Amino acid sequence: MTKETIQDIHVEKAASTRINEVDFNNLTFGSVFTDHMFECDFKDGEWKNPTVKPYQPLTLDPSARVFHYGQAVFEGMKAYRDDNDETWLFRPDENFNRINKSCARLAMPEFPESYFFDGLKTLLDLDKDWIKKGFGNSLYIRPFVIATQSGVMASPANAYKFIIICSPAQSYYGGEVRVKIADHYSRAASGGFGYAKAAGNYAGQFYPTNLAKEEGFQQVIWTDANTHEYLEEAGTMNIFFRINDKLVTCPISDCILDGVTRKSVIDMAKDMGIEVEVRPIKVKEVIEAAENDSLKEIFGSGTAAVITPILGFGYKGDKWELPKLDSPYASQIKNKIMEIQYNKAEDKFGWRYKL
Numbered sequence: 001m002t003k004e005t006i007q008d009i010h011v012e013k014a015a016s017t018r019i020n021e022v023d024f025n026n027l028t029f030g031s032v033f034t035d036h037m038f039e040c041d042f043k044d045g046e047w048k049n050p051t052v053k054p055y056q057p058l059t060l061d062p063s064a065r066v067f068h069y070g071q072a073v074f075e076g077m078k079a080y081r082d083d084n085d086e087t088w089l090f091r092p093d094e095n096f097n098r099i100n101k102s103c104a105r106l107a108m109p110e111f112p113e114s115y116f117f118d119g120l121k122t123l124l125d126l127d128k129d130w131i132k133k134g135f136g137n138s139l140y141i142r143p144f145v146i147a148t149q150s151g152v153m154a155s156p157a158n159a160y161k162f163i164i165i166c167s168p169a170q171s172y173y174g175g176e177v178r179v180k181i182a183d184h185y186s187r188a189a190s191g192g193f194g195y196a197k198a199a200g201n202y203a204g205q206f207y208p209t210n211l212a213k214e215e216g217f218q219q220v221i222w223t224d225a226n227t228h229e230y231l232e233e234a235g236t237m238n239i240f241f242r243i244n245d246k247l248v249t250c251p252i253s254d255c256i257l258d259g260v261t262r263k264s265v266i267d268m269a270k271d272m273g274i275e276v277e278v279r280p281i282k283v284k285e286v287i288e289a290a291e292n293d294s295l296k297e298i299f300g301s302g303t304a305a306v307i308t309p310i311l312g313f314g315y316k317g318d319k320w321e322l323p324k325l326d327s328p329y330a331s332q333i334k335n336k337i338m339e340i341q342y343n344k345a346e347d348k349f350g351w352r353y354k355l
């Protein structure tokens with residue numbers, strides 16, 4: 001893949017590295033950050049000042065719009081290192097396109113491909129020692145855009161920052177996950193911005209998710225806001241149901257985040273000869289399948305863990321457990337996708353991107 005490049009990234013190197021203070025065998029997801037960050041500004045109608053500099057706090061006016069009206073969007077992607085020390089990204093074009101879609105929905109400026117890719121490349125070149133070898137190790141990359149203009153007038157800002165920070169990650173095990181199917185609260189409404197990776201979509205989920213935690217669930221599976229009859233997605237993952245030997249997942253809509261992992265799971269499953277149906281799926285159908293033992297698996301898909309198996313679910317006070325399988329689709333598909341991410345298998349889909 002060739003990209004237009006920018007030559008003028010200002011690079012300010014950290015005086016020393018913090019890498020020796022980090023225990024790479026005991027990482028808590030998203031809590032330690034690399035030595036550098038990428039930052040650029042939107043001002044006077046254009047993106048400018050692309051800079052890689054030491055990871056450091058931001059200084060913003062307290063009236064900066066992001067604090068008041070929530071113009072904030074982000075992405076989540078990973079870099080992987082193979083056994084020959086080459087660095088790979090996984091379908092980064094998808095993340096670039098998606099952050100621009102998210103920006104457009106929140107009336108924020110889109111930005112040039114070169115800033116995204118050259119910024120990332122310059123940053124990861126400097127911080128490449130933070131990307132550890134080994135199946136499961138990776139560098140989690142968090143690009144985000146915030147409104148920086150000061151003043152509390154309720155209108156879109158005219159100044160923004162685009163920043164990329166990176167955090168080393170180990171193979172992500174989210175613990176045992178049981179989910180509550182939402183019957184009252186909603187994550188996204190038709191015509192809203194559920195499809196955008198916007199900070200506000202997360203803020204609105206925390207309270208109902210806390211209530212679900214009190215009932216012994218770790219996450220919520222959201223249902224459509226109008227009827228609560230159709231399953232949509234989990235808070236940070238898209239969701240798949242295996243009924244007998246068929247995988248079912250709901251179609252993308254303006255309420256659902258179009259996950260890169262979701263797309264990859266669909267393509268990979270089909271390639272493995274698994275039948276996949278993308279169609280609306282009712283809570284009622286899943287409960288009936290659980291009752292007659294045709295529901296074999298539920299799993300979530302997302303960049304952090306690739307695939308998270310779900311052990312059980314609850315709905316309106318009742319609970320169901322899923323069977324324990326010897327070779328679930330969840331682990332078969334996860335492994336196949338990871339082999340592509342880590343350059344251990346042929347990539348017939350063209351998903352790997354060499355940095």
Ligand SMILES: *Cc1c(COP(=O)(O)O)cnc(C)c1O
Nearest residue numbers: 236237238257259260261302303
């Ligand atoms: C990020 C995210 C996902 C997963 O998307 P991936 O591109 O697969 O990481 C799913 N749902 C929501 C709400 C998300 O924010």
